[in-house]
Amino acid sequence: MTLTEYFIVIIVVLIFIVVFQIAKASEYVSVLKGEKKAFEQNNRINAFLMLVFLVVGLAAAWWCNKILYNKTLMGIPSASDHGVNIDTMMWITLGITGVVFVITQVLLFWFAYRYQSSENRKVFYYPHNNKLELLWTAVPAIALTVLVAFGLYYWFKITGDAPKNAMEVEVTGHQFGWEYRYPGKDNVLGRQSYKLVDPSKNNPLGQDWNDAANHDDLHPSELHLVKDKPVRLVIRSQDVIHDVGLPHFRLKMDAVPGTPTTMWFTPKVTTAEMKKITGNENFVYEIACDQMCGVGHYSMKGTIVVETQEEFDKWIAAQKPQFLTAHPDGVAPAAQSPASIIGAANAEMHAEGH
C-alpha cells in the first residue's frame, strides 16, 4: 500500500472514532437533560431534516436531469421506426409516473414533517375509509390500463410480421463476437447446421455447400442496412445466450443456441446523418451484447452502418461470397446428401471422443 492509501485508512478510522464518541456523548447528555427533553429535541431535528431532504432531493433530481439528459438517448431521435413508438411510450410513462412520484414523495416527507410529535395534537383515530380505498384502487387501475393499452398496441406492431419487402440478414453470436450473413442475389439464406461449423475450413457459420442457395451468401464483417428499407434479422447463437442490443434503435433480441429468433425494423437515420445530429464525428451504431455471456461479454461489439440504397448497392457488390473463400476453385465438393454430411460430422466428433 502506498502512503496515501494508509493515510485514507487512518482518516476513515479516525472519523469512525469521532462519530462514535459524539454518539456516545449525546446519549449521556440526553440522560442528563432528561429523556423527554432529549426526545423532543431529536424529534424536531429529524422532522426538519425530512423537509430538507425533500427539498434538496427534488432540487438534486432536477440538477441531475440537467447534467445527464444530453448524455442519454432521450434527446436523440430513434434510429428506427419502432423506436419512435417506444420513445412516445416512454414519454407517456415518464409523465404518469413522474406525477405520481412527485405527489407521493411530497406527501410522504411533508406529512412526516407536519405531523411530528407534539403534546398538543390529538391523533385522528382513522382506521379505514372504504370510499377512499376504492378511489385509490380505481385510479391506479385506470392509469395502468392506459399504459397497458398503449404498450400492447406497440408491442404487437413491433413483434408482428415483417413487411414482404424486408431484406433478410442472419446475425450469429458466439463468444465474443458477431457474424453476419446476407442471402446474396437469390435472396435466400442457404441451409446451415451447427454440425458443419468449421472455421479452419472457412465455414464459420456451418453453411451446407450442397445447398446451391449458399453459393452466393455473403459474409461481411459489418452489418450494413438501408435507410427506410425494412430489415428482418434472423438471430442465432453458436454457444451461450447472447443478445443483439441496439440502443439507438431501441431494440433487443436474445440469440439463443438451438432456437433462432427474429426481429424486424426499418432504419430511419443513416450513420452520416446521426453524426450530424449528435455532433459526434466518431458516432457509430453499435451492437452491444446485452446478455451476460462470459468473461469477454463487455467486449462483444458489432458495428452497423446505415446508408442510402446507392451506397449499400456499391458496398454489397464488393463483397465476396463465403463459398468462394471456402472453395477458391469455385467448385463444390462431390455431391453428398446433407444427411450424410451431418453423419460424417457426427462420426468425426465421436472420433474426437465427445
Next chain:
Amino acid sequence: MSNEALIQPGVISHEVHEHHDEHHHHETFISKYVFSQDHKMIAKQFLITGMIWAIIGGLMSVLFRIQLGYPDATLPWLEDIFGHWAKDGKITPEFYYALGTMHGTILVFFVLTAGLSGTFANLLIPFQVGARDMASPFLNMLSYWFFVLASIVMMSSLFVQTGPAAGGWTVYPPLSALGDASQGSKIGMDLWLTSMALFVVSQLLGGLNYVSTILNMRTKGMTMTRLPLTMWAIFFTAVLGLLSFPVLFSGFILLLFDRHLGTSFYLSDIVLAGKILPNEGGSPILYQHLFWFLGHPEVYIIILPTMGLVSEVMSINARKPIFGYMAMIASLFAIAVLSFLVWAHHMFVTGLNPFLGSVFVLLTLLIAVPSAIKVFNWLTTLWRGNIRFTPGMMFSIGFVSTFISGGLTGIYLGNSSLDLHVHDTYFVIAHFHIVMGVSAFMGMFAGIYHWFPKMYGRYMNNTLGYIHFWITLACAYIIFWPMHYEGFAGMPRRYYDYSNWESFKMFVELNRVISFAAILSFLVQLLFLFNFFYSLFKGRKVTTKNPWGANTLEWTTPIRPGHGNWPGEIPEVHRWAYDYGKDGRDFIPQTEPVSKDESTH
C-alpha cells in the same frame, strides 16, 4: 435469555429457571447458543449470520465499484490481497464477473431471504401470535443449520482455484452448464448449485414452520383478522417460498444433470471453443422459466416481510392505527397470488411468443395496483398522526420513499415495448436495487432498530441510528438515481469496462461519483454493525416491558424472556393490534378486553 449470560457465555442465568418452571431441562452452552431450539436464539443466529454475509456481499460490490469508477487505476494492495485475481493491481474480468455474481447471490438469498425472513419470522411469530415457540423447534433448528451448511459450501467456492460462479446470479445455461464457456462454470458452479440446493432445504423447513405456527398456534382470542400485519406478511412470504423454491430446486437439479450426466435439458446446437457438442433438443429458455418461477416470487419473498415490519413500526410510531388493515391484507394476498403469474416478464426479449408476452404485461402491471394501495395506506397512516422519529420509524419512512421510487420504474420494465429498450441496462439495476435492495434493507433496519430492545433488553444508540439513516438514504439515491439515465442511454449492465464503446463511454465521471457514494454507504453500514454489537453489550438498558407503547403481545413478555416467552399463562387477546389513539387513549394493548362504552370502528 438474559443479557448477562450473553456477556459471559457459559454462565447459566438463574433467571431462566426462575421464570418458567415448566421447562426444567438443564441448558448447556451448546444447547443454548449453538444448537438452540429457542426461536429467539435462532432468530439471532439468522440475523448475525446474515450480517456476516452482508459484509462480504457488500464488500464485493465495493470491489467491483472500484473497477467501474476507476477503470484505469492500478491499486497494488488489491494484488497483495487477491493475488492473480487482481493482477498488476487491476481487478481481472474473471474476478469482476465472479464478484458481481456472488454479490447478487449473497444479497438476494443469504441476506435478504434467509437473514431477513429467518430473523423476523423466527423472532416475531411465536411472540406475536402468542405461542411458546415454533410448531417444530427442532425443524427450526435444522433450518438454521442447513443455512449454515449452504453458507459453508458457498463460502468454500470463493477459495477454489477457478473461482466461484461467474455467470450472473441467475446462472443461465448454457454459460453455467459448460465448464469450457467460463472459468466460473467449472467447480465453482457445482459448489454454487450444491449450496443453493441446501439453501432451498433450509427455506422449506423454515417455511413449513412459519405457516403451521401461524395457522395452528395462535393464542386464545387471536383470530386471523386480529393478527398484526407482520404476521400476515410473513405468512404469505412463507407460502410463496414453499410453492416456488421446489421449482427452483428442480431447475438446479436438471442443470446439474446437464453438467455431469450428459443430458440435454438446456443444451442444443452448440459449438464451443471449436468443439461441436453432441447435445440436441434442449432449450436454455426452459431453465429461465424454471428459474423465474421462483425468481419472481423471490423478490416478493424479500419485500413482503419488510412491508409487514414497516406497517407495524409505522403505526406504533405515528401513534395511529394502520390505515386500511383489511385492504393491507387483501393487497398482500393479491401481490402473493399475482407474483406467481408474472415470471415471464423477465423474458420478453428471449424470443418468447409475443401473445404470451402480452398476457404477462397485463398481469405484471396489475401488480402495481395492490402496491399503490399499500403506499397510499402508509401515507394516510402518517396523516394527522403524532410521529415519533425513532430510528425504526425513520427507516420505515425511507422504506416507503424508496419503495415508491423503485416501484414506479417497474412499470417501465413490465411494459414489454419499453423493456425492449431498457432491458438488461443500468435502468434495471437502478430499479431492482432501489425496490428490493435499498427498500428491503430499509425495512430490515426498521425491524432491527425497533425489536433490538426485545432481542437483547437494551437499546441501540439513537444518534448513530440517525447518522446511519440519513447517510444511507442519501447515498442510496446518489448511487441509483443517476443509473436510470445510464439506462436511458442503453448502457448494458454486467460490463467490466465501457471505455471502448462509443455509445457508453460518456459516463466516466458519473461512475466515479456512484462508486464513491457506494463506498461511503458501505462504511456507514459498518458503523451500524458497530452500533449493533456495541449496544448488545453496552447499550442503554430497557427498564420497562413495553418501551414503545405498543399493542402487540411480544411487549407483554418479560424484558428478557426465557425459553417459553411468558412466565405464566399465555395472555388472551381481545382486540386487533392497532388501537392507537382510540377514545383519547394513547394505546390499548391487545390483551385488554373491549369495554362496553368503547366506540366501534
